Amino acid sequence: MKLQISPQALVDGLNLASGASAGRTPKEALQCVLMKASDKALLLMATDLEVGVRCQLAQVDIQKGGEALVSAAKISQVARELTDEVVSLELRENQLHLRGRGVHFQMVSRDPKEFPPVPDLEGEPDFEIEARELRRMAERTAFAAARESTRYAIDGLLWERKGDQLMIVATDGRRLAVASCSVTPKGGASTQKDARVIVPAKTMQLISRVVESSEERLGVKFLPNQLLLKTEHVTISSVLVEGHFPKYEDVVPQDCDKRATVRVQDMHHAVRRAALMTSEESKGVRLCFSAGKLVLSSRSAEQGEASIELDVRYEGETLDIGFNPSFLSDFLKVLEEEEVTFELKEPNRPMVCHCGENYTYVVMPVNLS
Amino acid sequence: MDTVPEWKKIVAFVRDRHPNILRTWFDELRAVGLDGGILNVQCANLPQQRYLQEHASRPFVEAAQSMTGMLLAVRFTIGNHTAIASPGDRFPTPSESQPHEKRSLRSDGWADQLPLNPDYTFESFITGPSNRLAHAASVAVGENPGKTYNPLFLHGRVGLGKTHLLQAIAHRVLANQEAPTIVYLSCEQFINHFIESVERGSLHDFRNRYRQVDVLLIDDMQFMANRERSQEEFFHTFNTLYQSGKQLILTADSPPGEIPSLEERLTSRFGWGLVARLDPPCMETRQAILRAKARRRGIDLPEDVASYVASLKDGNIRELEGAITTIDAYSQQLGRAIDLPLVREALGQEPQAAESVSIPRILEVVTQHYNVKKSDLRGKRRHKSIAFPRQVCMFLARELTTHSLDEIGSYFGGRDHTTVIHATRLVQRLMTKDQNLMTTLEELKSRVTDGSSVRL
Secondary structure (H helix, E strand, O other), X not given: OEEEEOHHHHHHHHHHHHOOOOOOOOOHHHHEEEEEEOOOOEEEEEEOOOEEEEEEEOOEEEEEOEEEEEEHHHHHHHHHOOOOOOEEEEEXXXXXXXXXXXXXXXXXXXXXXXXXXXXXXXXXXXXXXEHHHHHHHHHHHHHHOOOOOOOOOOOEEEEEEEOOEEEEEEEOOOEEEEEEEEOEEOOOOOOOOOEEXXXXXXXXXXXXXXXXXXXXXXXXEEEOOEEEEEOOOEEEEEEOOOOOOOOHHHHOOOOOOEEEEEEHHHHHHXXXXXXXXXXXXXXXXXXXXXXXXXXXXXXXXXXXXXXXXXXXXXXXXXXXXXXXXXXXXXXXXXXXXXXXXXXXXXXXXXXXXXXOOOEEEEEOOEOOO | OOOOOOHHHHHHHXXXXXXXXXXXXXXXXXXXXXXXXXXXXXXXXXXXXXXXXXHHHHHHHHHHHHHHOOOOEEEEEEOOOOOOOOOOOOOOOHXXXXXXXXXXXXXXXXXXXXXXXXXXXOOOOOOOOOOHHHHHHHHHHHHOOOOOOOOEEEEEOOOOOHHHHHHHHHHHHHHHOOOOOEEEXXXXXXXHHHHHHHHHOOHHHHHHHHOOXXXXXXXXXXXXXXXXXXXXXXXXXXXXXXXXXXXXXXXXXXXXXXXXXXXXXXXXXXXXXXXXXXXXXXXXXXXXXXXXXXXXXXXXXXXXXXXXXXXXXXXXXXXXXXXXXXXXHHHHHHOOOOOHHHHHHHHHOOOOHHHXXXXXXXXXXXXXXXXXXXXXXXXXXXXXXXXXXXXXXXXXXXXXXXXXXXXXXXXXXXXXXXXXXXXXXXXXXXXXXOHHHHHHHHHHHHHXXXXXXXXX
C-alpha cells in the first residue's frame, strides 16, 4: 500500500470510523481501523461487532493498493498532529510509515485477517430519508433515551416504519419522545413491510455524527437483526437490540382534559430560572396552571424560593403539578417552533407536549409533597 | 409472589377507578416483571388475555403510571399460575408460552370464528330450577365431549344463558384436553362460510374444515330456517361428526320442531341427544344472578335492593345487567351508596318498554322506515306501496300493544277487525319466508320499544 493524502481528510475519516471501534476489548483488532487502498479510494473500516462504519475517502492519490490494520486511537492522534498539506502513507513489512516534511511515524500494522468483515449496504435500500430530517429526529429524541439501563428502560431507540412514515421513539422510563417524518420508499426487498426495530444508543450517536453537516439523502435498509444506513461515502451497520419496546401509543394518555399553549422561549427561560432554586432534595419545579396564567415556583430549604409568572392560553380547571426542570428544558431546548402545547389530566398523570404534527414528548410528573 | 412491589396498589387503583371493567379473576393476575419500561402482567388463558388487551389496557397503563411514577406500558402474557416466578425470572418468551396458546380455539383459517368470553364459564353460571337440566347436561358434555349427550341442543328465549353455557362447555373442554380442535361460531357464519366456498368452488376445503373438528358449537340455529342448501350441508357435517363420536352443541331460540322450515331429517337428529330448555329464572335465581353480576363489578348490592330489582325485571338477564349498570352509574354520579331509595330513583324513571308503546309511535317508526306519509296509512288508499306498510303497522300494533282488533282497525282508516287479522297473518307468513323482512321487523320493533327514532 502506498498513497498520498491530506491529513485533514484523513482526520475527518478517522473521527467517524473511530466512533465505531471498541473502547475496551480483549480482542485488540477491534480497537483498530482497517485501511484498505484500492484503485480509486481509501476505505476506512472500524467495528466493535455491534456497530460498524465504512468510510470512503476519495481525495487520495493511490500508487499501490493494500491493507493496513492500525490502532484507531493512535493513528487519529498522529494524524491530528500533522501540519503538512499532503502526507504519504506506505505499508512495508507490517509497518505503516507516515511521512511529512521532516516527520516520520512508523506504526505497527496487525494482520488484516484478524479484522472481522464490516457489512455494506448491498442492493437497493428499503427507503431514503433526508439527512436533515434524520438529524432533527435524532436531536429531538436521543436526549430522552436511557443513559444507563435500569429495569424501567432500555438502551436503544425504537425505529418504526409505517409505509412512508418513519418514527423514532426514545424513553428512559420517566419521559418519552416521539418524532416522525416522511421517507421515500425504495425498491429494497422489504419495501412493502412495515418494520419495528430497536437501534442501540451508540449507533444513534454515530448516525448523528454522520448526518451532522450532511445535506444528502440516506438509504436505509432493515435486515433481520441488522440496520444499514448509507450515504455516498459512509455506510453504518448496526445490530439491533433484542427485546420489547414499550408500546408508545399505550404510554401516551388519551384522556387529557386540560390544555395549555405557551411560547417556547418564555417557557424555557422560566424553567431555567425556576431551576436555580432547586436542590438535590427538592428537585421539582411546581407548575400552577390557571386561566391565562402559568406560575412556576421552586423552593429549596438551604437556598430560598423562586416564582416566575408567564402568559398562557389555558383551558380547564386549575392544576398544580411538579416536574423535574431538566426534563422540561431538555425538551424545550430542541424546539425550533414558536409555541408548544401541553395536555394534562391530573397531578400524578403524565403531561403530553405537542409541538407541530411530528413531535410529541411525554413526561411523568414528580411528587411535590 | 410478585416481583413488582406496587402491583397490589396498581390493581387497587384499577378496581377503584374503573369498576366497570373489573372481573373476579383480576385477583389472579400477577405482575411477573418490569423490563424495559414494560410491566408484564400474567393471566391464565387466551380469552382473559384478549379481554385485557381489548378493555383493560388503558386502565392498567394509567394505574401503573400513577402508582410507580414511571412512564410504563403494560403487556399481558399468558402463563402458568402454579409456577412461581422468582425475582430474577424473565417474562415467558413466546416459545415458553406457546404450549398454552396451542390450547386455544383453532386459529388457522378460522380467524373469523367467535372469540370466547372469559366470563362465560360454569363457575359464573347461576343455576336455578329454570336451567338446572341444561346446566347439568352442559357440564356433563364439557367433561366428556362426544360421550354423554350428543348432540346437545339448548333452547330458550334471549338472555337466558344459552351462549353462556355454550362457551362454558368450550372453556371446560379447552381446560381439560390437550390441544382439542374446537370450533365455535354463529349459525350465520356457518352459512356465510358455506356460501363463500360455493362461490369460490372450494367446497372440498369447507367440508374438510368442518368435518375434522373435535367439538363443534353453533349458536342461534334458528337462522338455518329457509336455508335449504346450508341445511343439507350441515346435515352431512352433522352425520360425519356424529358418526366419528365428535361432540355437537347447538342453541336456538325454540325447540328443533318449532324452527320454521327446518328439514325433518335435521329436526329428528337434533332430538337424538338431549334437548334442554332454558326457562326464565325465578325470583330467587334472579336475585342470585344480580348479586353475582354486581360482585363481579365490585359493587356491593344489599339484599333488599337485589330483591327489589329482581321483582321489577322479568327473566331476561341482559335487562338485569342493564339495571346494575344504571344503578352503578347513578350512585357514582351522585356519590351516594347503593340503597333502596337510590335504586328506586335510578330505575323509577326508566320507561317501561311495554307501556310506552303506542300506535302513533308505531306509525311514526314505520312511516319513517318505508318513507310513506302518515296520512296515507290512516287513509283509504289501497295501493300496494301503502297497504303493506299499513299491514306492518297492524302487525306491530297487535304484537306490541294491548289494543283490540277493532281499535287498531279504526285507527288505520276505520277498517274492520278482520282486516287486522288478515294483515297480521299475512305479515307472519311473509316473515317465515323472508329473512330480510324478519330482520326488518325485528329492527322496527326494537326502534318502537327503544323510543329512539332514526332521522333519515
